[in-house]
Amino acid sequence: MSYESVNFALNITMKKENRYILFLIFFWTISIAQSQVAENPFEIEFSGTKINVQEPFTISVKVTGLEQVPLISFPDNIKNFQKRESSRSSLTNQVGGKTIVTYTISQNYYPVKTGTFTIGSLEILVNKQILRSEGTTVTVESATEEETEEISQESAEISAELEKEASQGVFLAVSVDKKRVYVQQGFNLRLSLLVSENNAAEMDFYEVEKQLEKVLKLLKPANCWEENFGIQEIPDIPITINGKRFTEYRIYQASFFPLNNQSIRLPSVGWMMKMITKSEEGKDVVALKTYASKPLTIEIMSLPPHPLGNQVIVGNFRLEERINSSQLKTGNSYRYNFSIVGEGNIQSIREPTFTNMALFDVYPPDIENNIVRQKNRISGAKTFQYQVIPKQSGNFSLNNLVFWVYFNPQKQRYDTLRSTLNLAIVGENVQNTQLLTSDAESVYNGIEQWDSMKPVVDYQTIIRNIANILIVIMLIVMIFMFRK
Structure with a gap:
């Protein structure tokens, strides 16, 4: 073979290699862009970094947006700590008909002695993928x-x-x-x-x-x-x-x-x-x-006879409530949270009862379930987030207006959680209300101006689809190049 033929063949090979390298760089760039678009559903958290010798140092993995709890394997050995029981909690938010679930899977590690210990980077296996955590410091003191x-x-x-x-x-x-x-x-x-x-x-x-x-x-x-x-x-x-x-x-x-x-x-x-x-x-x-x-x-x-006997939940509960303003004006909307907190079947808790609809217009709530499964019991909170519009002016106690009935097994009788809020409402009395508010927190703000016929643009999905299409095109080009 002549020198010119060899040189020509080498130039063709080098051109193919250059095209191949350029293709790999472009393919790698697109892959990184796509991975950045996709949200990471996993997050690692530490708790118990200052504990006594009988308390655990806890490593938790939070998982958001997945339908099922992933298979998680925590490290077996952490120096100066012993791996013991695990626990799981779930936080469910229902907002505007959409349900988002966040699972938290926690692993407890109990100290074997007192002192200050440095925990280096840890590897946690999640669905056969490795998550790496940052390091932390744990201080262990003697128990009282x-x-x-x-x-x-x-x-x-x-x-x-x-x-x-x-x-x-x-x-x-x-x-x-x-x-x-x-x-x-x-x-x-x-x-x-x-x-x-x-x-x-x-x-x-x-x-x-x-x-x-x-x-x-x-x-x-x-x-x-x-x-x-x-x-x-x-x-x-x-x-x-x-x-x-x-x-x-x-x-x-x-x-x-x-x-x-x-x-x-x-x-x-x-x-x-x-x-x-x-x-x-x-x-x-x-x-x-x-x-x-x-x-x-x-x-x-x-259970003892009761008009609501087939609807009540059994357990130990308390009420936590909040409204985003203590000075209310008729015709404006406000966010009112009614949280039932305690130990029992949190998932099955029903809405509280509103008795006087002449005072407020009350809209269907967004619901948040926070269930914690640990220490041999089920505990947590269920929060009902209401939008309410006052219609009458005056000073009102919600004690007899909002309540929730349950059965207390310790007292062996039915009990009632009642609102403790006292509200001062100003403005003219109104009959018909609209869900309008100057409150920036309201999800209904300006709802009458929304165009329901206008499509909602999901830019994240569009970018992800474009990245997928480009990857497919690159694969086709690569096959064509190698056939040449």
């Missing part, structure tokens, strides 16, 4: 006598429930925090394997997902509302029963709220573990051993 007493009381509650089984080195326990509840009153259920610190046998978990699916078919009561704690990793929790130290491997946990007065019978269930022993030749010998739980019965009591 009151704090130590609170921990002892929690241990005593556990001991009373499991003391009959504590003579065994390993046992399976289906335990509940209450064996007698009212209709709609929650009880917490745990499925745990407890292993004594004196147990010398080496064991490992076996087909957890398959076993759990079969066990839950037997354990989940059909006549209950379930609030699952969403255990994704089996934690090892040190507890003391009758002075003996055990490790609790918590496999499943949920709170159940009975919907009728039928007693709940939880049957005995089995759980297989891999037992590992050594043969005479020194090799590992694996065998399966099944542990069985004791059956349980939960008695369900009917």
Whole structure:
């Protein structure tokens, strides 16, 4: 081959390589632009950075906009801390017919000694993707006598429930925090394997997902509302029963709220573990051993007669309320928040009652659910965010105008949360109102000027679609170039 032919071939090759490099740069640029457009649904948070030796340092992952809770794996080892139980909460906002859910999955790490510790960057696995956190500093102090007493009381509650089984080195326990509840009153259920610190046998978990699916078919009561704690990793929790130290491997946990007065019978269930022993030749010998739980019965009591007996929620609640102005004017709209806070079936809480619609025009609320699943109970708040328009002038107490009825199991009677607001309203009395306000917070501000026929432009979606189209074009061009 002549020198000119070789040089010509090299020039063609170099041109192709240059085009290929330019294409890669452009493709990489488009990919970065697209990734910047897409919002990151994950956020890492730290809490408990100044704690006592009996409190946890908590790492949380907040997930916004996903339909399902992702699979999250937190680090097993953090120096000077021990990984224990996890918890989950959900915040649901319903605004203008649109529902946005934010999940917070939290992992607790308990300190093993006092001091100031530097926590470096951590890697958290979320749906097989790695999230990296920034570092932080945790200060751990000694616990006070009151704090130590609170921990002892929690241990005593556990001991009373499991003391009959504590003579065994390993046992399976289906335990509940209450064996007698009212209709709609929650009880917490745990499925745990407890292993004594004196147990010398080496064991490992076996087909957890398959076993759990079969066990839950037997354990989940059909006549209950379930609030699952969403255990994704089996934690090892040190507890003391009758002075003996055990490790609790918590496999499943949920709170159940009975919907009728039928007693709940939880049957005995089995759980297989891999037992590992050594043969005479020194090799590992694996065998399966099944542990069985004791059956349980939960008695369900009917609520006392009441006109709203089939609608009320059972639990311990308090009222938090707020209106965005204490000086109101007739014809203007104001935001009024009625928050029911406490322990119970937060999800099923219904709206409060408004009795005098001649005083206000009240518009359907935006609703916010904040449910926290931790420490063997369901707690949180449900907030109803109203737009109200006063129609009469004067001084008014809302005590008899806005209220919410529930059943208090501690007092064993119905109770009522009533508004405590006293309002001074000025202006002329009006009959017909429109949702207008000078308040910048109102989502209805200027609603009469909106053009419902005018399409809403979603620029973020348009940019994302353009980026996708460009990527497809680049792929087609790349195929054409390589064919040449």
